[in-house]
Amino acid sequence: MKSRLAVLGVAALVAFAGCSGIGSSGTTSPQPTPDTTDVTDTTTPSQTDTTTQEAEPREFQSLSNASQAFAMEAIEDGEATALRTNLNDDLAPGMNWSTLQYQGTVYNVSWEFVGAVAQYKLANGSRVNASEVENTSTVVAYSNLSERAQRLFTDAQTGNESAWYGSETFPDRFQNYRFVEYQGDYYRILVYTGEFEQYRLSATPA
Incomplete structure (x- = not known):
């Protein structure tokens, strides 16, 4: 009887030791740090996209x-x-x-x-003093703009940015000049450039 009680006592201690390990505050593996890199339009995606074919199209x-x-x-x-x-x-x-x-x-x-691919859009250009226009070769008259360029310029002056255009459709005048002369005033040309997948x-x- 004595030896049997001793065996049961040892078993109880082993069981208790095993249970105590579950809630113990031992060292844990470090958790990964979230990626905080800013995402931009220029991130390059993977070259291939895998798709899962369904039974029905x-x-x-x-x-x-x-x-x-x-x-x-x-x-x-x-x-x-x-x-x-x-x-x-x-x-x-x-x-x-x-x-x-x-x-x-x-x-x-x-x-x-x-x-x-590169895309371009026209932003709201502020009116500037004539003294800021140092070289007249950087100025294009509103009347010399194409109809599309005039429309984009008008939209920009009312506070709206234009839509994005590819290099083949974005007005060249906005790439080659820095100012627009409109109704006796000068407006700075601001062009945004972005890259899109x-x-x-x-x-x-x-």
Whole structure:
């Protein structure tokens, strides 16, 4: 009887020691520090986007109107390219489907990162004194601007920034001059430049 009680006592101590370790305040592994790096438009995405194919293809009519127009371009031409900021979430890189059905035909669709492209927009330029205009060669008269450039300038003066334009469509006058002469006053030209991700959507019959 004595030896049996001794064995039970040892077992109880072992069990107690094991339980006490669960709530002990021993050393823990350091937790990872959140990434606080600022995100900018110039971050480079991965070169490929993996998609998970569903058993049933996505119906063309289930897409938004803008996505339908973009998908139609890819179906007719085999591919279509757009800036990531111009794509709706129902048809964009990273989507979890890879087949699209249109008028009874199923298409395999996939995304490819093309690269970062420069975009430009005109900001609200402040009026300046004539004394700040040291060289008249840096001034363009409002009457010499194209209709698009005049519209962008007018919008900027009312406090609105223009839309983003590619280098081939942004008015050259705003790249080559620093001031606009308008109704006897001078306005400083402020051009914002940004880089945006561009993707290509391919569509081929399955």
